[in-house]
Amino acid sequence: MAPLEPWQKVLVNWDDFIADPHGQITCIKCHGGDNTSNHKETAHSGLIVDPSALPAKVCDSCHYDMAMAGTGLHVTLDGYWTVLETRGASAPEHDAKRVETLMTLFNTHCGSCHTNCQDCHYFPPNTEEGTVLLREEIVQEKLSRVNHLAEIEAMYASPDQEAMHSMFGNHCSTCHASCGDCHISQPDHVGGGFVQGHVVMKTPSMSQNCTACHGSRVGNEYLGKHEGVPGDAHFRLERMNCMGCHTAADMHSPGATCTQCHTEAEGIERTQKNHRYAGEQTPSCESCHPEMGAWNDTNQNHLLHKDKLACQVCHSVSYTSCDGCHVAISEKTGNPFYETEGDYLSFFIGKNPDPNYHRPYEYVVLRHVPASVNAYNFYGENLLPAFNSKSTWVYSTPHNVQRQTPQNSSCNSCHGNAAIFLTADKVYPNELQANQGVIVDTIPSRVEEPVLP
Amino acid sequence: MKRIIITLLISMFFLTACARADAATAIATPLPEETPILVTPVIEGAFLNECKNCHIDKQRLIDTAMPEVVVEKESTGAG
Numbered sequence: 001m002a003p004l005e006p007w008q009k010v011l012v013n014w015d016d017f018i019a020d021p022h023g024q025i026t027c028i029k030c031h032g033g034d035n036t037s038n039h040k041e042t043a044h045s046g047l048i049v050d051p052s053a054l055p056a057k058v059c060d061s062c063h064y065d066m067a068m069a070g071t072g073l074h075v076t077l078d079g080y081w082t083v084l085e086t087r088g089a090s091a092p093e094h095d096a097k098r099v100e101t102l103m104t105l106f107n108t109h110c111g112s113c114h115t116n117c118q119d120c121h122y123f124p125p126n127t128e129e130g131t132v133l134l135r136e137e138i139v140q141e142k143l144s145r146v147n148h149l150a151e152i153e154a155m156y157a158s159p160d161q162e163a164m165h166s167m168f169g170n171h172c173s174t175c176h177a178s179c180g181d182c183h184i185s186q187p188d189h190v191g192g193g194f195v196q197g198h199v200v201m202k203t204p205s206m207s208q209n210c211t212a213c214h215g216s217r218v219g220n221e222y223l224g225k226h227e228g229v230p231g232d233a234h235f236r237l238e239r240m241n242c243m244g245c246h247t248a249a250d251m252h253s254p255g256a257t258c259t260q261c262h263t264e265a266e267g268i269e270r271t272q273k274n275h276r277y278a279g280e281q282t283p284s285c286e287s288c289h290p291e292m293g294a295w296n297d298t299n300q301n302h303l304l305h306k307d308k309l310a311c312q313v314c315h316s317v318s319y320t321s322c323d324g325c326h327v328a329i330s331e332k333t334g335n336p337f338y339e340t341e342g343d344y345l346s347f348f349i350g351k352n353p354d355p356n357y358h359r360p361y362e363y364v365v366l367r368h369v370p371a372s373v374n375a376y377n378f379y380g381e382n383l384l385p386a387f388n389s390k391s392t393w394v395y396s397t398p399h400n401v402q403r404q405t406p407q408n409s410s411c412n413s414c415h416g417n418a419a420i421f422l423t424a425d426k427v428y429p430n431e432l433q434a435n436q437g438v439i440v441d442t443i444p445s446r447v448e449e450p451v452l453p
Numbered sequence: 454m455k456r457i458i459i460t461l462l463i464s465m466f467f468l469t470a471c472a473r474a475d476a477a478t479a480i481a482t483p484l485p486e487e488t489p490i491l492v493t494p495v496i497e498g499a500f501l502n503e504c505k506n507c508h509i510d511k512q513r514l515i516d517t518a519m520p521e522v523v524v525e526k527e528s529t530g531a532g
Contacts, residue, residue, distance in 0.1 A: 006521050007514035014509045027504035038503045040517050198508075216531040322531050330527050340530025370530075 004186075004193035013197025022200045030058050052179035059179045072252060073276055074177040080168070082275045087371070088386030089164045113142040163380035170336040171327045175213065182209050182251075189213070206241040216343075217320045217367075222399040226345060229318050232400050250282040277395050280358050285311045300450075301408070310352070310364040312397055314408040318345040319398035325370035328378035340370045347407075349414075350422035350438040353391050366422055366438055367396035373430075388434040393422055416446035 017023040028035045030051040037043040051058045073079050113119075120142070122133040174189050181187045182204040185194055190212045195205050204210060211219030224231025234240040291297050293306035305314070324341030350366040352359065373387040407414045414420065421440040424432060432439075507513050 006518040007511055010508060011511055011514055012505070012508040014505060027502065031504075033504070035502050035504045038506065040507070043503055043507070320531060325530070333525060333527065335524065335527060337527035338530070339528065343531040 003191045009185075009191070009193030011194070011197060013194075013199055016197060016199045020200055050178050050180050050185075052181075052184075053176075057179070074182070074251070077172060077176055079275045080172045080175075082278075083371075083390060084164065084168075084384075086386070086390045087384040088389065089376075089383055113145065164376070164383055167327060167376045167379045167383070170329065171338060174336075177213070187212050203243055206243075210242040218399045221319050224400070226318070226320075229345065229400060230402060233402050245283045245288070247283070277354070277359065277397075278356070307360050308362050310359070310361045310397075312365045312401070313349050313361075313363050314414075315401045315403070315405060316347070316365055316398040317400050317402055317405055318347045319365075319367060319396065319400060320344070321346050321368035322370035323368065324372045324375075326372060326375050326378070347420060348393070348422040348426065349407075349420055350393055350440055353393075353395055353438050359395070363440075365396050365398060366391075366393035367398070368392055369394050391435045391438045392431050393427070393435050393438050411447050411449050415444050418443045 014023075026035065027033070031048050032051075033047040034043050034045055120135050120139050122135055124131055124133060177187065183201050184198060185192055186208050195201060195208045211223075220226060221229075222232045222235055224236065230236060234244065238244070286292055292299075292311075293302045297303055301314070320343055322340050322343040325338055327336065327338045329335070330337050346368070348366050349363050352361045352364045353366075355361065369392055371387075371390075371392050373384055376383045407417070407420055421443050422435075422438060423443070424439050424441075427435050427439060507517070
């Protein structure tokens with residue numbers, strides 16, 4: 001995507017803009033500044049470049065039905081914090097959700113022991129005032145439940161927290177998307193600039209918005225930009241764009257709370273607000289292909305493997321994995337940058353790292369993410385103390401779906417074919433611990449091929 | 454006698470009040486036909502919008518653009 005000229009980035013298509021309801025709102029209503037001055041500096045005094053970004057977000061005042069967009073993953077980036085915290089990092093302490101997490105932790109752990117003074121202390125009657133005896137056996141029992149130092153460190157972790165907050169602000173947060181980043185302008189990290197002369201686009205541009213961010217993996221896979229690997233059938237055959245599957249409702253909602261449809265007894269705890277692969281699959285393949293695996297499906301393979309294999313196990317092909325990302329601030333320019341040690345195409349089937357109600361599969365395809373135990377060492381030592389708590393081969397949904405793939409050409413193209421399974425020998429030795437939950441120890445054995453009529 | 458005259462006068466007054474009204478007075482006088490007034494919506498600042506004047510003028514944007522600093526790409530690998 002060629003960068004826009006500076007003037008192109010801010011040239012307004014007035015006729016089209018004024019024809020839109022947004023054109024009936026004065027410029028300064030959203031952007032501030034001074035619309036009576038014809039001097040750039042004065043006119044731009046107090047200018048809000050992106051009024052749709054938090055905290056100045058203006059869109060919700062009219063689009064209250066889309067207000068939930070403010071809690072979607074594109075805005076909150078909560079998926080990053082979910083992963084970072086799983087690996088032992090600490091979110092900012094002033095973050096309301098962090099406080100909530102701490103309080104939950106306190107209530108679950110500290111509060112379960114420290115209920116009242118009399119639990120551990122005995123105030124004998126008829127003794128001198130202030131005489132307190134310790135109920136030793138009770139105290140010891142309570143102490144045995146928890147490692148206090150580790151708990152306290154996990155709760156406060158102030159120095160790490162500050163370092164992680166800096167790291168997050170310099171690097172991860174560049175992926176934050178405001179309303180305008182999808183509906184008015186290109187994202188900042190590709191240079192910004194209006195897509196259609198400040199016309200507010202109901203549907204974002206696939207190339208200038210969606211794949212501007214989701215390009216190196218999703219975009220390249222979907223469009224077939226890897227040599228020898230076909231693009232996604234939905235694109236090749238139907239020319240479907242991103243919105244063909246990812247509807248506005250999915251983009252703007254973090255997912256309904258589970259209890260709107262389910263009872264807690266069903267054990268459904270996670271909603272999509274914490275991670276893109278939590279909560280309901282939006283979209284799921286069955287959203288458009290409801291017959292797959294249904295009672296009237298004539299494909300025996302669907303019936304046999306339903307709920308055991310994610311659809312991509314049979315229907316995706318090689319996709320991009322990356323290794324060893326490190327972030328830092330450039331000594332030369334003072335700008336944040338990242339380095340990855342390499343990227344490559346691979347296809348590996350592994351164990352589902354997080355089977356849940358909406359993704360019950362035993363086997364899924366796994367992508368290696370460039371997580372590294374020392375990825376943030378520029379900001380501080382040991383910022384991911386629980387690095388091995390999360391696999392580096394992660395649940396993946398490659399966007400290169402094919403009807404026919406090498407692994408579904410026959411039963412034994414997959415069964416007994418160790419080359420396509422993530423076995424221990426394919427995992428870096430220093431990541432074996434982290435990936436023990438997804439490594440396939442026993443390859444599904446070969447089966448007798450059915451005789452086709 | 455005087456009392457009879459007063460009674461008659463009062464009776465006449467009430468009977469007059471009950472009399473049928475003149476048909477002509479029951480018809481409302483037609484009002485002059487209303488002519489719709491075209492109201493042009495006035496947008497705040499629309500007549501003095503330097504934002505628009507500049508941001509629709511390609512040459513002015515070129516003339517006033519800050520020289521773009523070419524930022525050296527320091528990141529490497531797939532992002």
